[in-house]
Amino acid sequence: LSARRLLVALGGNAIAHEGHAGPGDQQAAVETAMEQVADLVAAGYEVALTHGNGPQVGNLLLKNELAKDVVPAVPLDWCVAQTQATIGYLITTALERAFARRGIERAIAVLVTRVLVDRDDPAFANPSKPIGRDRRLVPSPEPLAILDQVSVVRLLDNGAVVIAAGGGGVPMVRDPDGLTGVEAVIDKDLCGALLATVIGAEALLIATDVPGVAIDPEAPEPEWLGRTTPARLRELAEQGAFPAGSMGPKVEACLRFLDAGGERAVISELERLLDAARGEAGTIVEAEAAP
Ligand code: ADP
Numbered sequence: 001l002s003a004r005r006l007l008v009a010l011g012g013n014a015i016a017h018e019g020h021a022g023p024g025d026q027q028a029a030v031e032t033a034m035e036q037v038a039d040l041v042a043a044g045y046e047v048a049l050t051h052g053n054g055p056q057v058g059n060l061l062l063k064n065e066l067a068k069d070v071v072p073a074v075p076l077d078w079c080v081a082q083t084q085a086t087i088g089y090l091i092t093t094a095l096e097r098a099f100a101r102r103g104i105e106r107a108i109a110v111l112v113t114r115v116l117v118d119r120d121d122p123a124f125a126n127p128s129k130p131i132g133r134d135r136r137l138v139p140s141p142e143p144l145a146i147l148d149q150v151s152v153v154r155l156l157d158n159g160a161v162v163i164a165a166g167g168g169g170v171p172m173v174r175d176p177d178g179l180t181g182v183e184a185v186i187d188k189d190l191c192g193a194l195l196a197t198v199i200g201a202e203a204l205l206i207a208t209d210v211p212g213v214a215i216d217p218e219a220p221e222p223e224w225l226g227r228t229t230p231a232r233l234r235e236l237a238e239q240g241a242f243p244a245g246s247m248g249p250k251v252e253a254c255l256r257f258l259d260a261g262g263e264r265a266v267i268s269e270l271e272r273l274l275d276a277a278r279g280e281a282g283t284i285v286e287a288e289a290a291p
């Protein structure tokens, strides 16, 4: 376990406000997010980043559809790879500028990252993940392995900031003759938990647009959960506090990371990322101390 290594999962809001964000808006959102990430690196943390791609991949699908009589449409896994590259390009450029302002010199690497899923995953028969402006539903299978994890780890070990598994990774299935891409979108928080585990991160930080987990999100003045345990989160999950399309996978990602041996998982607003890393903001989930 690397004491100062973090996996930061950035929500869609960190990159594009739902729906109609043009290139300038997306760039501005990424620049704001990278100020926070640069502060983490300046504080001495080793950082791997992952990010969502819901609006971007939805827009690409729509473009494919509208243009299909002119240029051949490409499959959804190609679209995921394309959004990894584009968002990674924006992140790299913004982060480099934020580093320059702080006098930090650090390599930044974006990896097109493939993730293994199971062809028999029930998600393929039950598309459930809404993406894009028309909220179309696509399958969202379980991430089983980060196929490019060796590259992620080597880059991190060599001091680079790594952006990996964007949009939950490009989903692939393994057949007797090798790997094949499949049309699906993996949840970025669940994939982030797996990535955090394989890189031996000390903490998983999930950055979103709310201060943390609300005990009752419908309440006029939500009560935010601070330091908590997996048992308490499981209890709230069973009471239905965490919807499948939003807070549910974040909570599940925290629980999986701790189950796999991680020390700490935090769900926090993006604006308080450094405080979240220090355990001073957000909903902080820590394994119960052994009796
Ligand atoms: P991201 O793009 O960061 O993945 P999501 O929209 O998927 O963000 O998830 C964050 C949203 O989850 C919040 O904006 C909030 O509206 C919603 N939410 C649902 N239940 C809860 C809860 N119990 N506590 C906090 N937020 C919740």
Ligand code: MG
Binding pocket: 011, 012, 052, 245, 246
């Ligand atoms: Mg989400």
